[in-house]
Amino acid sequence: MKVSVIKDILSANDEIALQNRQLLDKHGICVMNVMASPGGGKTSLILRTIDALRDRVRIAVVEGDIASTVDADRVAKKSVPVVQINTGGQCHLDAPMLRLALAKLPLADLDLVMIENVGNLICPVDFKLGENLNVMIASAPEGDDKPYKYPGIFIAVDAVVINKIDLLPYLRFDMPAFRKLILGMNPDVHIFEVSCETGQGTEDWAEWVAQQIQTKLK
Ligand code: MG
Ligand code: ZN
Numbered sequence: 001m002k003v004s005v006i007k008d009i010l011s012a013n014d015e016i017a018l019q020n021r022q023l024l025d026k027h028g029i030c031v032m033n034v035m036a037s038p039g040g041g042k043t044s045l046i047l048r049t050i051d052a053l054r055d056r057v058r059i060a061v062v063e064g065d066i067a068s069t070v071d072a073d074r075v076a077k078k079s080v081p082v083v084q085i086n087t088g089g090q091c092h093l094d095a096p097m098l099r100l101a102l103a104k105l106p107l108a109d110l111d112l113v114m115i116e117n118v119g120n121l122i123c124p125v126d127f128k129l130g131e132n133l134n135v136m137i138a139s140a141p142e143g144d145d146k147p148y149k150y151p152g153i154f155i156a157v158d159a160v161v162i163n164k165i166d167l168l169p170y171l172r173f174d175m176p177a178f179r180k181l182i183l184g185m186n187p188d189v190h191i192f193e194v195s196c197e198t199g200q201g202t203e204d205w206a207e208w209v210a211q212q213i214q215t216k217l218k
Contacts, residue, residue, distance in 0.1 A: 020130025038119030052206030
């Protein structure tokens with residue numbers, strides 16, 4: 001019984017995700033779902049991406065949070081449109097929530113919507129939103145064993161951003177082994193090594209995002 005209830009919830013969600021996607025396609029907007037653990041650097045990566053691309057890409061941000069507006073406030077300082085979704089305790093965003101957020105954005109004037117999902121490596125993967133790209137951040141201090149613990153998200157994403165590489169000298173983190181493990185699970189994934197603190201690697205990441213938008217608009 002329980003399993004079929006969950007399936008119904010997911011298929012209702014998928015239906016609305018498809019409608020979100022159709023709306024976004026109509027406006028030629030690329031949507032990126034950014035997932036990570038709490039503290040992995042989702043907001044920081046979004047801010048770096050805005051800085052790198054703002055001269056050539058019209059960007060908006062949807063901030064998913066269980067409660068506060070702290071992250072949305074940081075994004076708003078960049079003078080890009082931002083919509084806050086407070087999930088009221090739910091540990092992931094879903095398609096109906098994104099639909100409400102999209103209604104508040106100037107869709108005719110956008111190329112890219114970045115969604116900061118709730119900090120969680122498990123259930124955000126199961127809830128489609130209508131996105132084109134799924135991205136996860138795996139920050140180095142979280143350890144190089146993350147793919148063993150949370151294989152689902154590493155398999156599902158288009159890109160893995162390894163953040164906080166400025167801290168590598170202080171960590172036991174085997175980068176070659178980590179990359180090999182991820183590629184073994186997901187051979188098509190793009191891997192980026194960045195520090196959102198120093199900016200290292202964030203230009204390469206942003207170039208990839210710009211390319212994805214171009215591909216989408218073709
Ligand atoms: Mg954040
Ligand atoms: Zn959840």
